[in-house]
Amino acid sequence: MRRQEAEALILSAAEKVFAEAGFGGATMQLIADVASLPKANLHYYFPTKENLYRQVVQNIFQIWLQAADIFDQADGPAEGIGAYIDAKMEISRRHPEGSKVWAAEVMHGAPVIQDYLETTLTDWTNGRIAVIERWIAEGRMDPVDPRHLLYMLWATTQHYADFGHQIETLNGASPLTDAQWDAAKANVKRIILNGIGANDLS
Amino acid sequence: MRRQEAEALILSAAEKVFAEAGFGGATMQLIADVASLPKANLHYYFPTKENLYRQVVQNIFQIWLQAADIFDQADGPAEGIGAYIDAKMEISRRHPEGSKVWAAEVMHGAPVIQDYLETTLTDWTNGRIAVIERWIAEGRMDPVDPRHLLYMLWATTQHYADFGHQIETLNGASPLTDAQWDAAKANVKRIILNGIGANDLS
C-alpha cells in the first residue's frame, strides 16, 4: 500500500474511533481493528497516539475553514450567512465524526490545537466580524453583536453533528431523512436571518 | 465524614475531572487527588468508576430538567422562551463542567443515559412541542418547527459552556465578564425571539 492510502485509511478509522470513544477511551488496537491493520503498522505511519490524534484534528480544522470562503464571496448578510449556514449544516451531515472530535478537543481545553485557536481561528473570526459590522453599518441587518452571532451560527449548525445521537433518539431512533435535513436547514436559516433583520426583502 | 458529605465531595471532584478529561481520560487516582481522599476511599462509596460516572450524569440531568419548569409557568412565547434562555444560560455559566460531561456522554452515543433520552427527555420534549404549537395556533409567534426551535435553544445556550474555552480564547484569553454574559444573553434572546416573531409587542 502506498504511504498516502495507508495514512488516509488510518486517519479515517481514527476519526471514527476518537469520535465515539474520546481520546482517552480510544485505543490503538481498536483503531487498528477498524482499519483492518495490525497495531504495529499504525505505529509505522504515526509514531504515537497523540501524533495520530493531532493529525485528525488538523484535518477537521481544514474542512471547517473551507466552509468560511462562502462567507466572503457574498455581497450581503442574507446570502452570506445563509450560505454559511447551509455549508456548515452540510458538514454536520457529512462529517459528524470530525465535528465530534473537534468538540471534544475544545471541551477538554484544546490541549492539542490551542495555537490554532489563538492564531488562525482568531484571525478568521476578526475578519468575519469586520464583514458583519460593515453590513450593519450599511443598514442591511440589525445591529447585533457580531461575535455572539458567530457563536450562534457555530452552535446551531454543529449541534446537528455533536448531538446527532440525541436528535436521532428524539426522532424515533431514526436518522433524519433528506426532507428532515432540509427542514432543519430551512428553520435555522429562517429564524436566524429573520432574527437579525436580514430577510431577502431588505 | 458523613456519607452524604463524602459522596457530594467525590461527585463534585468527579464532575470536574470527567469534564476535563472525558470518561476514558479520567482516572480514579486523579479524582481522588482532587477530592483530597485516598483512592481506596472512593471505591468504598462508589464501587466502580462507571457507577460514579453514572451518578454524575444523573445529577446533571436533574439540573437540566429543573430549568424546564420556567417554560410552563409562562403564558406566552416571549416570556416563556426568554426565561428558558436565561435559565439555561445561567446553568452554562454556573455549571459548565456538568454541561460538558453531558455533551460528551451524548456525543459518545449516550451509553449510560440512553434510557433517559428515550423516556424522560422524549416526554419532556413532546410536552414543550405541544406548548409551542399552541402558541403558534394562537398566532403569538411564527409557525416555525417547534422541534428545531428547541434544538436551537439547547445548542445556543449550551455552547457557552461546552465551547467556553474557545469563547474565552477568542475573548483574549479572559473569561467573560458579567457585562459580557449579559450581552450574550441579550443577543441570544433578541435574535431568537425576533426570529420567531415573538417580540414583547406581539
Added chain:
DNA sequence: GGCCATCCTGACCGTATGGTCAAGTTCAGA
C-alpha cells in the same frame, strides 16, 4: 537475478489503571 528502500507484523516490555483486601480507626450508644 541481485540489491535496496520501503513496508509489514508477531512477540514482547514497562507502566498505569481499576479494583481488592485486610488491618486498622472512629464514634455513637448501651
Added chain:
DNA sequence: TCTGAACTTGACCATACGGTCAGGATGGCC
C-alpha cells in the same frame, strides 16, 4: 468502658495499554 457498625487506607494484584523491535515480505530498478 465495652461493643460493633461505619469508615479509612496503604499495599497489593491482574490486566490492558502505548510503544518497541527484530526479522521478514514486497517491489521497483539496474
